[in-house]
Amino acid sequence: MGHTVIVEDDEDSARMIGALIGREGHSVASAGSLQAARRLLAMQSPDLLLLDLHLPDGSGFELLKDVELLSDTEVVLITGQASVETSVQALRMGAADYLVKPVSPTHLRGLLSRLIRPSRLREELAQITEQWRETGRFGDLIGESEVMQRVYRQISRVAATAVTVFIHGESGTGKELVARAVHDLSRRREQPFLAVNCGALSPNLIESEIFGHEKGSFTGAERQHLGFFERAHGGTLFLDEVTEMPLELQVKLLRVLETGTFMRVGSTQLQQTDVRIIAATNRDAIDAVARGTLREDLLYRLNVFPIALPPLRARGGDVQLIARSFLHDMSAQEQQRKHFTEGALARLGAYAWPGNVRELRNVVQRAWVMATDAAIDEEWLPAETRRVTPVAAADAGLAAPRAEGQGAQSPPGTDDGVLRIPIGARLADVERQVILATFAHCGQHKERTAATLGISMKTLYNRLKDYQT
16 A cells, blocks of 8 residues: 655644545655655655645645655645635646645545556656557547647646546547547556536436436436436536536536535435546537626636647548548448558548548448458549538538538529628528528538537537428
């Protein structure tokens, strides 16, 4: 078992925390000041340092500046209130986590169970980096472009901490893969990783699914049900399309982030949870706040460490790299080797990929099936299209133009992929025109339309139903 040093000027608090740690089989030493802490650290490097922020001779952050002294020690801050500012500062200075006073025994035990020396994490990260240089793979992510290298650096930096991550990116770009990579490189890797698509759950059931419910709490609740927070205890909960979550549920999520507690539906008993939250959206979060679909205070809580995932059209040669990987997987699965011709690779690189990596996977699978011999040429690949930057797409009200064979007639008010809207038009009418025009522009392909607009499939279905299309 490990050795822990507690730096806390409140003797009663230090004694209580020390007793909890001792029960888990760790040896414990305590110090009431920065000066005493430095003496203890110089004598023996601990596995874990629990560091109070407010000490008689200075701030706990001052000790974090001594990188050499804490080079192989996991540092966890003890604070009276968990704030976004504290989280960000702790991350920048190398702290892995923080505990809020009064310290929860449940959280403390979970923290001790996840102890990993920083040197081991650095070694594992070096191995993954070497694998990426050799194969183009970073865990389950594939890509060598500069924009993806930035994402890899962000994952590497944040994974070892407990900081909340907010992933932004178009539909189909691999947000869940990024969340999984953060989890797999974290100290929670041995615990569950659960992914929840907030846009796919029924509004009537989403609270029960996330927080659980008691037997008899509503019609059909024939037994107690454990929600995602309880099932993911000790691990990571990935909330995809969080902007689709009902506002009343966002309030409860905010409470979990602030207090680490929640209640099952139909219960009055608080449940404690030790879960890392990773959230994601394919929409503009600031715009969602302005539209009233995302609470501003929740955005601040989630957006502690943002990761912007680039669309496939902005990743250059990654398109061919990913396509070859999908083709290799298909060949291994079907036990029949096939390859792309040079013309096919050029066609893949020229396409705009409005559905991103998800669309690319579907295209590769379809081409593999349709190819009659080992060579896959351009016949079953999307027609070449001009690449459209996100800015240009936003300016036009639409994203990538339709491929050949998908030529729907443009609705009134459109001309050559540009939607013309008169000044002073009602916002509801503008939204309707943009959605219908994009739907026609994409050949009435719903998944591609949702990806182009940056909305969930559920939102698109609801809008089209409202418009009786």
